[in-house]
Structure formats: structure tokens, C-alpha cells
Amino acid sequence: MTGLSFRYGERVALDEVSLSAEAGRFTALLGPNGAGKSTLFSLLTRLLISRQGQIRIAGHDLERQPRAALAALGVVFQDATLDLDLTVAQNLRYFSRLHGLPPRQAEQRAEEELTRLGLWERRNEKVRALNGGHRRRVEIARALLHRPAVLILDEPTVGLDPPTRRLLVDHIHQLCATTGMAVLWATHLIDEVDPISDRVVILHRGRIRAAGDVPVVLAAAHSDSLADAFRHFTPESPPAQEAC
Numbered sequence: 001m002t003g004l005s006f007r008y009g010e011r012v013a014l015d016e017v018s019l020s021a022e023a024g025r026f027t028a029l030l031g032p033n034g035a036g037k038s039t040l041f042s043l044l045t046r047l048l049i050s051r052q053g054q055i056r057i058a059g060h061d062l063e064r065q066p067r068a069a070l071a072a073l074g075v076v077f078q079d080a081t082l083d084l085d086l087t088v089a090q091n092l093r094y095f096s097r098l099h100g101l102p103p104r105q106a107e108q109r110a111e112e113e114l115t116r117l118g119l120w121e122r123r124n125e126k127v128r129a130l131n132g133g134h135r136r137r138v139e140i141a142r143a144l145l146h147r148p149a150v151l152i153l154d155e156p157t158v159g160l161d162p163p164t165r166r167l168l169v170d171h172i173h174q175l176c177a178t179t180g181m182a183v184l185w186a187t188h189l190i191d192e193v194d195p196i197s198d199r200v201v202i203l204h205r206g207r208i209r210a211a212g213d214v215p216v217v218l219a220a221a222h223s224d225s226l227a228d229a230f231r232h233f234t235p236e237s238p239p240a241q242e243a244c
């Protein structure tokens with residue numbers, strides 16, 4: 001996205017934000033509460049529209065080619081959006097229909113993704129019967145059914161216990177490396193970043209404060225830890241959590 005701005009009335013939520021998520025890489029969008037992460041996700045998914053700036057998804061302009069752009073996008077929102085009274089399989093089937101996947105292909109894709117996330121055996125259970133971590137996994141499986149080129153996740157580990165959090169973070173890192181998908185993962189938890197392979201974008205009060213590979217961000221902050229760099233670029237914010 002380039003030069004993206006958005007305001008709620010007089011309140012500026014995003015100010016000339018430009019960032020990219022590269023294919024095959026995990027980009028961590030780090031920002032404290034109120035930084036503008038959810039607003040950015042709403043713009044990426046067209047829940048909000050901005051006249052200032054441009055968003056391209058897998059080469060498609062979101063404003064001019066919304067169908068093609070959104071077809072290339074997988075989304076996991078901050079709040080769960082599953083139907084609790086449908087089974088895991090029914091939730092996935094419904095979503096596949098929305099994306100126009102033929103039934104046979106939809107079933108195949110559901111099996112692949114649920115198996116990968118260890119949930120195939122539980123496909124006929126109602127989502128209501130699953131714990132928070134398993135529901136999150138179902139949402140991730142659902143977001144991947146149509147094989148998006150870009151996957152965006154808005155603080156997907158909020159409320160999960162540390163082992164479940166680790167499992168999801170590792171899973172998405174692995175997917176990124178093996179499928180070539182671009183991932184944009186919003187978080188305020190520093191320990192979700194892999195300092196070796198990830199890119200980091202630090203957003204504070206609607207503006208990008210730093211972006212690049214971890215060593216670049218550390219050098220810009222004259223710091224040797226990402227937690228310190230985060231504090232440096234987000235003054236007057238609560239300290240970043242390194243672990244749950």
C-alpha cells in the first residue's frame with residue numbers, strides 16, 4: 001500500500017502509510033493499542049474505504065479491481081467470525097461457496113488445511129465445542145481454502161495460552177516459507193517475531209516509524225533488542241510484552 005491515510009472525523013488513524021508484504025515472507029506489523037492496525041486491516045478488506053492512497057493485492061488495485069484483489073486475500077480478523085452452531089466442516093464449506101470453489105475442490109482443500117492444523121478428526125464437531133485455540137486454527141484453515149497469495153491476520157493470538165500461541169506463530173511461519181505466500185501479521189507481542197527471517201513494520205499513532213529486516217530496525221534504533229527498538233519507536237506506549 002502507498003500513501004494510505006484515514007481519519008475518523010477529526011481523528012487521524014492512518015497518516016500516509018506505505019508498506020509492503022513480500023511473497024514468501026512473514027511481515028510483523030508491530031504497534032501498540034491505537035496505532036492504527038485494525039483500521040489498516042479494515043481498509044485492506046474494504047470494510048472501510050479511503051480516497052487517499054493506493055492498495056494493491058497480488059498486483060490488483062483494490063479500488064479498481066476489488067474482486068480480483070479480494071480473491072487473492074486471506075483474512076483472519078481480530079474477533080472470531082465463525083458460526084458457533086455450525087460444524088467445523090460446515091463453516092469451511094460455506095466460505096468455499098462464497099469464494100466460488102467447486103464442491104469437490106472445496107472438500108479437498110478443507111481436508112488439506114484441517115489436516116495440516118491437526119483438526120481433521122474434529123471436522124464434524126460444532127465450533128461451539130472447540131476451545132479458543134482450536135477455533136483460531138479453524139479460522140486460519142478457512143482463510144487458506146482459496147489459496148490466497150496474501151494472508152493478513154489481526155492480532156490472531158490474543159487471549160491464547162503460550163503453547164497455543166507458539167503453535168500458531170510457528171505454523172504461519174512455516175506456511176510462509178513453504179508456500180511462498182505473503183503474510184502480514186499484526187501484533188504487539190515482540191516474541192512472535194523471528195529475528196532471523198521476518199520483516200518488521202512499526203506503526204505508532206498512524207504513522208510508520210520503522211520498517212525492514214530486524215537488523216535494519218535495530219540499527220535505526222541504535223538498539224540490540226527488538227523490545228528496546230519497539231520502545232524507542234513507540235514512546236509513551238505501554239511496554240511491549242516479550243512473552244505472555
Ligand SMILES: Nc1ncnc2c1ncn2[C@@H]1O[C@H](COP(=O)(O)OP(=O)(O)OP(=O)(O)O)[C@@H](O)[C@H]1O
Nearest residue numbers: 008011012013031032033034035036037038039040
Ligand atoms: N470507529 C472509530 N471511531 C473513532 N475513532 C476510532 C474508531 N476506530 C478506531 N478509532 C481510533 O483510531 C485510532 C486507531 O485505532 P485502531 O483500532 O485502528 O488501532 P489498533 O492498532 O488496531 O489498536 P488495538 O490494538 O487497540 O486494536 C485510535 O486512535 C482509535 O481510538
